[in-house]
Amino acid sequence: MTKQTEDRIPVIVGVGEFSDHPKELTQGLEPLDLMMEALKRAEQDAGGQLLKDIDSLDIVNFLSWRYTAPEKQLSEKLGIAPKHAYYGPVGGESPIRYIHEAAQRIARGESQVAAITGAESQGTATKAERAKVELPWTPFAHDAPEPLRGSNYQKPMAVKLGVNKPVTVYPFYEAASAAHWGQTPREAHRESGELWSRYAGVAATNPEAWNKTAFTPDEITTPTADNRLIAWPYTKLMVANPMVNQSSAILVASLAKARAAGVPEDRMVHIVGGASAEEPRDYLDRDQYVESHAQNAVLKAVMALVGGSGKAFDAIELYSCFPCVPKMARRTLGLGADVMPTVAGGLTFFGAPLNDYMAHAACAMVRKIRAGTKTGLLYAQGGFVTKHHALVVSKEMPAEPIAQSVNVQAEADRARGPVPNYVTEASGIGTVESFTVIYGRGGEIEHGVVIIRTAANERALARVPANDAGTLAMLMDQDKTPVGAKGKVSTAGDGVLEWKVG
Template identity: 75%
Template sequence: MANAAQSDDHIPVIVGVGEITDRPKEITDGLEPLALLEQALKRAEADSGSKLLGDIGSLDVVNFLSWRYRDPEKQLAGRLGIKPAHLYYGPVGGESPIRYLHEAAQRIARGECGVAAVCGAEAQSTATKAERAKVELPWTPFAHDVEEPKRGAAFQKPMAVKLGVFRPITVYPLYETATSAHWGQTPREAMAESGELWSVYSKVASENPNAWLKRRFSPEEITTPTPENRLIAWPYNKLMVANPTVNMGGAVLLTSLAKARAAGVAENRIVHVWGGASAEEPRDYLIRDQFYESHPQNAVLKSVMDLAGGDGRKFDAIELYSCFPCVPKMARRTLGLGPDVQPTVTGGLTFFGAPLNTYMTHAACAMVRRLRGGAKLGLLYGQGGFVTKHHGLVLSRQAPGHALAQDTSVQAEADRHRGKVPEFVTEASGKGKVESFTVLYGRGGEVEHGVVMMRTANDCRALARVPANDGATLAHLTNMDRTPVGSLGDIAMAEDGVLEWQHP
């Protein structure tokens, strides 16, 4: 039962979820993000069984990238005819929907509002098709004078940008290769784990009516490169990475327990917010201590496990963020879950679809439905950047038995485990030891170049190129039966001022 000292006016609950997946027959019939948001919110209100949109006092809108607006949160509030005291449009980050849900729940717990909404939408599929067809969309005019939000390259070192390792698809492989080597896996074993895991995500997506790609893929289909499933950045094929070319909107409505009951929300629709945790890595990934684990991820997941009695197996419904396989593979180990874990209630960013920053809004919707359907304890884990920002949230149909905590950062715990960070250098000679690596591929499957993150003789960190014509070194890097992590090679400076690494 809820804490007796806690008034129902201060107990936050989720009462409504709404989603829309837009597949227009004609490009110009596609709904813009603002329209998708409005539809998702109306569906969330209908799902609650009561009239709540007019009472929204807190509205968080997840950042969108498929279309640029001036003050989209104000435009949305105007469409809804509301003037919430808290009105926020946040920065880029895949963890942001979970953070907004958590903060909205905390606002309700503090008595600052009675109804809160979190929503996000993207229309990248329609926007991309319109651009290719040179079709003008009848949407709110694109706000060219609004600054584009800062993303990957803005936070990375010039050498990372020069070598192409500044986008998610080229940075996450550095974690993939470092973690699997640390766990004692051969690349073949690591690939098999990824294939099995992603096949489970695809099965869940195939059963989710809101998913973009409703087809179950076998592990072999996912891990085998083909012209349709091309290698993008070693060891990731197209079916192992997020698919942002979708049109989707999602929304979650929260109220106080008192407000929910007064509004006539059925008891079996109410889902309690138990609490959660957050922590971050430095945005410049090259100033992290290592790449085989994430201290903030560990701290966040251990904190949410504490809410479940210290045992990750107590969660019978789980969503582990799935932009790339390394993320849920790391998370399941920290949670103490085996490779047979069902890591999703939604379907994953490859198969359900990756509406950029707002996938976890849809995951929250799927989690609420799963809990209403009989699951006891749900974990939502989202992350953003390059294994950078982490947020976990625990939900249940049952009341938590404790008041919602207001201080939920576990940054100090994460930082306590951080080791010495090596100095980053752009000049070196002698031998370099592989700390991690990837190989970048063109659209036709051709190697563009390899990138080795290495430690120099004096234990500095450097990035080095492996030219496309160095077949022997590339074969060493992509050997499926033996990881190159930890191997030594020769460092040389190329004419363009970039270090190169060669396996002897």
């Protein structure tokens, strides 16, 4: 065992969450004020005065409102001047990354008290915009750079066909992975519903959750007027819900500082370690859609921290923007279909404050460990199955100092197969690699989109027009996957490739 001094041992000491349900739109709090409330709650939770001593501040990127240098504005509100003050890029993995990096800074002796915080007021902001109500918030910083999202990195044809948003890209992984596992679409859909129902059940008991309805699997997967199909096979209750007003804060301190501040020992949670890796930003530049090599590498690395088995985790939070993500993750972890995948409730039911959900999951995990759980896994993801970060936390102090090198990109890259050449011109026969069908708000089919492989094994995107009922029916057959099916490729009058079964 390597000797660790108390001022180099990072511990999570306080967590705070806040949900804003204003009676009047203009009473809704903006993200800066939501973060202040969460930070105050985190300090109160710690049981010691820590906010004034923050020397490291990380703010999760928010999309509901735009500020100029929010890290400086929040520091001023707190009356602090942290050595490290960072407002990061878009990414659902970022809260876990920031907690991990804060722990590493403490281990290096560069910090004693770190805060990680984030907030979204998308619910209020969207309602105000629709009602044309001006909010009494800090003026929207139009001069601040617009955050880059996953859609910024996609090919023009993906944008044209509408498969450049999370809700229309993740279905490609859903269909391809289910076929790879030998499931019929019906079986895969049933697994998604049962898994999502478990998230809903946890949210129903979480006082911080936005939606506390314990939906059944059938309620989640069955399309209705209130649960419309968005992109096959995902209904509204199978995707993240960003229309929330929520904030969170996590305080990480050195063991020495925590004790000096009077934080009770039973409030402290240790940070064991973690791992990170990424996929190519453009999903059309990946080798396949049946799994994520980056996800696999990250999860295998954190399993190694607990003896090599996913069953060694007493509690887990598997990122839940769309069902395919935790379905892939639980298989890599070696866990069964009956897995309890969450401690917080998931992005559909707990709520999805965009990039900040995993900070709320961390808060829930801390409470779980304080209540007696020994070891927890927090697995986060950002982009389009793009950025992956996992963190292991424990009631017990780890035997070794937290590692400074956590990138497992080399392992992910070694597993990657040849990437097919992407083309925009093709003819002849095309084989389905994956697909989705995009729906309008009224429940009508807009069109289908198929990722095809040509006779030369090149990759292309092809449209299935809304009036091609036969091909669409084949794609959405619940008893037989269309992955691997062959069809004819042609070029439409607008220059877009189209695919037709037969």
